[in-house]
Amino acid sequence: xxxxxPDYLTEIQQRVASLSxxxxxxxxxxxxxxxxxxxxxxxxxxxxxxxxxxxxxxxxSIFTLDTGRLFPETYSVWSATNERYNTRVKPYxxxxxxxxxxxxxxxxxxxxxxVENRKSCCYIRKVEPLKRxxxxxxxxxxxxxxxxxxxxxxxxxVEWDEGNxxxxxxxxxxxxxxEVKEYIRKHNIPYNPLHDKxxxxxxxxxxxxxxxxxxxFRAGRWWWEDTEKKECGLHVHVVD
Numbered sequence: 001x002x003x004x005x006p007d008y009l010t011e012i013q014q015r016v017a018s019l020s021x022x023x024x025x026x027x028x029x030x031x032x033x034x035x036x037x038x039x040x041x042x043x044x045x046x047x048x049x050x051x052x053x054x055x056x057x058x059x060x061s062i063f064t065l066d067t068g069r070l071f072p073e074t075y076s077v078w079s080a081t082n083e084r085y086n087t088r089v090k091p092y093x094x095x096x097x098x099x100x101x102x103x104x105x106x107x108x109x110x111x112x113x114x115v116e117n118r119k120s121c122c123y124i125r126k127v128e129p130l131k132r133x134x135x136x137x138x139x140x141x142x143x144x145x146x147x148x149x150x151x152x153x154x155x156x157x158v159e160w161d162e163g164n165x166x167x168x169x170x171x172x173x174x175x176x177x178x179e180v181k182e183y184i185r186k187h188n189i190p191y192n193p194l195h196d197k198x199x200x201x202x203x204x205x206x207x208x209x210x211x212x213x214x215x216x217f218r219a220g221r222w223w224w225e226d227t228e229k230k231e232c233g234l235h236v237h238v239v240d
Contacts, residue, residue, distance in 0.1 A: 009160055009167065016157050021171040022056055025141070028169065029059050032138035037061045039133065040089060042077045043202055045143035045172055047191050048183045052171070053141075054085040055187075060141065063090040063133050067125035068099070069204035073194050080190035092129040099124050109206060115225060118207075125204070134164045144170045147177060148201060148217045 008031070016024055029036045038053060038060055040046035053060050064078065082088055102124055103110075111118035134140055140161060161168045172180065184191050194202055198210030200217050211220045 009158065012158050012167075013156055021052055022058075024169065024171065025053065025056075025058050025060060028139045028167070033059065035136065035138035036141065037063060037133070037137045037139070038141040039130070040064050040143070041202065042074050042081065042192055043143060044177075044180045044184060044191055044195055045145055045175075047077070047081070047189050048180055049141065049143050049171060050081060050085070051183075051187055051189050054087055061090065062087070063092055065126050065129050065133070066091045066093050067204050068094060069125070069206055071192075071194060071202065071205045071208075073192050074202065077190050077192045084190055090133075092133045094125045094129055098128065111207065112224060118222060118225070131164065134166055137166055139167045139169060140164065141169050141171065144173060145175060145177075145180070146173055 012024070012027070019027070025036075036059075038046075038049060040050055040062055041064065050062060052058075053062065078089060102120060106113075106117055106120075111121040144155070146155065155170065155173065157170050157173050159168050160166075175183075183189075192199070192202055194210075198212070199208065199220060200211050201221050202208055203221060207222055209220045209223055211217065
C-alpha cells in the first residue's frame with residue numbers, strides 16, 4: 001500500500017519541536033496503527049530510543065539488521081535488551097542467494113578492495129534487508145544524530161523517505177553525546193561495551209574500529225575510504 005501524506009508531513013514538522021518524543025511517537029502510532037517501526041543497531045542512541053518505546057509500552061515494532069558480520073558484543077547487548085524489556089527484537093538477514101554469490105565471486109573480505117565492492121556488500125547485507133523490513137510500514141524511526149555527520153546538521157527531524165515510501169522520524173537528532181550517555185546512565189539501560197573503548201558508530205566488525213583522540217565521529221567506519229564516500233546507503237537524505 002503506497003503512502004502519500006504531504007499535508008501531515010508539513011503538520012508534524014511544524015509541531016515536532018513543541019512535543020515530547022513520547023508525544024510524537026504516540027501521535028504517529030495512533031495515526032498509523034501497526035505501521036510504525038524502529039530500526040536498532042543496539043548503539044547508545046538506539047538503546048535510548050528502545051527504552052522510550054518499551055518503557056512507555058508504545059505499539060511500535062523494533063527490528064535489527066543482522067549482517068552476519070557483527071561484533072560479539074553487539075549480540076550480547078541484543079540478548080540483554082530482550083531480557084531487560086521482556087521483548088524479542090526481530091532480525092532481518094541478507095538474502096542467502098545474494099550473499100553466497102557475492103562472497104563466492106569476490107571473497108569474504110573484498111569490501112577492502114574497492115568502494116564498489118564495499119557498497120555492494122552493504123547493499124546485500126543492509127539495504128536489501130531494510131527494504132523488506134520497511135515493506136508495508138508507514139513510519140520508520142531512527143537513531144540518527146546530527147553530531148555523527150556534517151550532512152545531517154540541516155536534516156529535519158521528520159522527513160519523507162522517497163526510496164522506502166515512509167515517513168522518517170529522528171527523535172534524538174539534536175541530542176549531544178553527553179545527553180545520550182546521561183540518559184543511558186540514568187535509566188540503567190544495557191549498552192554496547194565497545195562504546196567505552198572508543199567505538200562511536202558500531203557496525204560490522206571488519207568495517208569498524210575505535211576512534212582515536214581528535215578524529216571525526218565517522219573516522220572509525222570504513223577508515224580506508226575517503227571521508228565523503230562513507231555511507232552505506234541506509235540513510236539517503238535529500239536537501240531541498
